[in-house]
Amino acid sequence: MNFIKPFHIIIVGLVIACGIFKEAAVAPMQFLNNDTRKTSEKPVFVEDFTLHSDKYLSIAFKLEKPLLESLKALAPKLSQEELLDKGNFQFSFFVDNQLIYQENLNKGAGTIDAKITQLEYTILLIYPERLDFWGWFMWLRFMKMGGGRDALDTGRHKLTIEVKPYVKDDTLMVGESLAKGSLTMNVEELPYDKSLVPIQEIAPKSGWKISNDTFNKQKITALNKKIAQGRFEHINGIVVVKNGELLIEQYFNNSHRDSLHDPRSVGKTIASTITGIAIEEGYIKDENATLNGFYNLKAYQNYTPKKDSVTIKSLLTMSSGFIGDDEDYSNIGNEELMYPTDNWVEFALDLPMSSSEIGAKYRYFTAGVVVLGDILHQAVPHGLEKYADDKLFHPLGITNYKWEYTPQKVPNTAGGIRLRAIDFAKYGQLYKNGGAWHGKQILSKEWVEKSLSKQIKQPYGDETYYGYLFWNKTYTVNGKRYEVSYCSGNGGNKIFVFKDIPVVIIITASGYGLPYMHADIDKIITDYVLPVIL
Incomplete structure (x- = not known):
């Protein structure tokens, strides 16, 4: 639950003389600031671009030979079919001469005919509407997932884009630069509602004891500003529990404490909880x-x-x-x-x-x-819905929730349950307490340990594991590692239960189908929330 076109860049005097395979010069790129989809429009070449204000950005360059010829030079033993399957352009994005993002285009980016014959490219990157075009998606990935939004902070920056050929066979082979160009990027501060920046006071009748712990309020107001500006999109709620007490409770984007939130696959984990209770009771x-x-x-x-x-x-x-x-x-x-x-x-x-x-x-x-x-x-007796209410929700004091159902009218454990963010916090704290709530053992400690443990290796990195419908990973903040088990759902929804610190964090979000939301949540945790409370 995946996701970017060549461009025209005007850069005065930018013709780099390094060779490609000893025969081709690096093609200069030019940037265009008009709708290049309208072929009747005269190209508007620019050296400056204002992000968030200017509507269009494309790049253009002319190769000395088709891409396929550069791929052949990289892997001469591969057939044409193999080269087109395993090779394409590699795009690198630099901000102020620092490499920020690099993408090896998949084989579906660009037509086969273009790779075999085309020399001139005009690739649209920024457009005011969503486009079903690989260049538009590449820019989106650069900005949303590749660090572009943070590198291009308010002020003036030098954006450089470089294109190379690559072939990924047994190893990754990358050729010399085919085209390269730079542009001055002016970044204006995004407008935002300043009333959303101050830390929100915790309203009464939360059902929690309010924490008296101090925390870095400047970090939280900086986070709130980023949310208000849309840097962190579609965030609905942030709840932080420390030492079993409510430390932070904030809501955004028209959400509030009593909002029933759709957390998608976060709801899967409730099936694990009910399984543990049903085993404990012998069903x-x-x-x-x-x-x-x-x-x-x-x-x-x-x-x-x-x-x-x-x-x-x-x-x-x-x-x-x-x-x-x-x-x-x-x-x-x-x-x-x-x-x-x-x-x-x-x-x-x-x-x-x-x-x-x-x-x-x-x-x-x-x-x-x-x-x-x-x-x-x-x-279980009387079916899943009543059993879950009797054995989990009622003991936790959760009365405001809503199931979705399968076509057979069974509660949908694919992720079809809606709760309040503050009640998701109760669920997370239950696991932090080893299955106990207010002195009563709702879930066996043994089941909690099994659920949060590293049951099976995941293919996402060296330290990614899965428990019993719980994810596992490690965050690093200021050189120190923090292990966490968590529930995760489409849109950026998370319930974090940290292993060695007395902290539970809930983030509810509604960026459904947006691939960068999980990366945004990671950044919120490592750059804002954990530094605030540690």
Whole structure:
């Protein structure tokens, strides 16, 4: 749950004499500040551009030979088909001579004919409306995900863009510069509502004891300003609990304490909680219980005896072995193919099994969590909804919430539950307390430890792991590492439970479908919230 065109840059005197493969000079780029989609318009070449005010930005350059020829020089043993599959342009974005972002265009950026024959390029980067065009998306990734917004802060900057050829075979091979140019980028301060900058006082009747701890208020007001300016988009709520007491509670973008927020896949983790309670009360033997104890799997398509061995644990750790991967839009088990069907459990159980051993390989698989919810609905008395209210929400004092449902009217554990941000904080604090709330053990300490632990390695980095529908990672602030387990949902929604510091942080956000939201939340945590409270 992924995401940028060449350009024309006028730079006086910019013709760099270094050679490309000893035969081609670096092409100068020019920047254009008019709508290059309108072919009738005369090009407007510029040396200065005002970000947030000027509407259009394109770059243009002329190569001495088509891109394919540069790719051949990099990997002469590869066929033309292989080169077009494994190679393309590499774009580098520099701000004030510092490399900020680099992107190797995927094979779908640009047509095959262009790569074989084209010499002249005009690539649109900034446009007042969303475009289905790789150049527009590349600029978006540079700005939103690649550090561009922070590098291009208020003032004057030198923006340089460089284009090289690359081929990614066994190793990444990058050629000499094909085109390069620079532009003066003027960045105006974005207008914002100044009333949103001061720290919001915590309103009475929160249900929490209010913390008397001091914290760096300047950092929080700086964060509030960034939210007001739209630097951190679509943030709805920030709640910080320290030592079990409410330290910060703030709302933005027309949200307030009583807003029921849609956290998307944050809601998956509640299925893990109910599973732990159901095991403790004996309604499910343990997490090693298998699917064949709940379903006649031979009645579903693509049956194989391997399906009989799929465990609840493998559903909790996204390692069931079903061919289902929400991060691969072409995958037959992708959740977007499940939602239009009239039976989501049947969709999941009809899927074939992969060659991976059950419990061995992580693949984000929403349909598997739907199956888990259906198992719970079968196993607990009076169904999942009443059981969750009796055993989790009521003991936590959570009365204002709303489920969504599957086509079979089962609570949707794919992520279909809405709570208040301050009640998500109760849920996070429950785990921080080892499963206890106000002296009562709601969830066993053993289940909490299993849930938050590193059950399976994820493919996102050296220190990314998954527990029982909990994510795990490590933040580094001022050279010190902080381990955290967290719930995560589309749009930037998070419940952070830190391991070695007495802190729970909730961020609710509604940037659904925007790939940079998770990176924005990471920056909020490392640059603002953690430095404030540590």
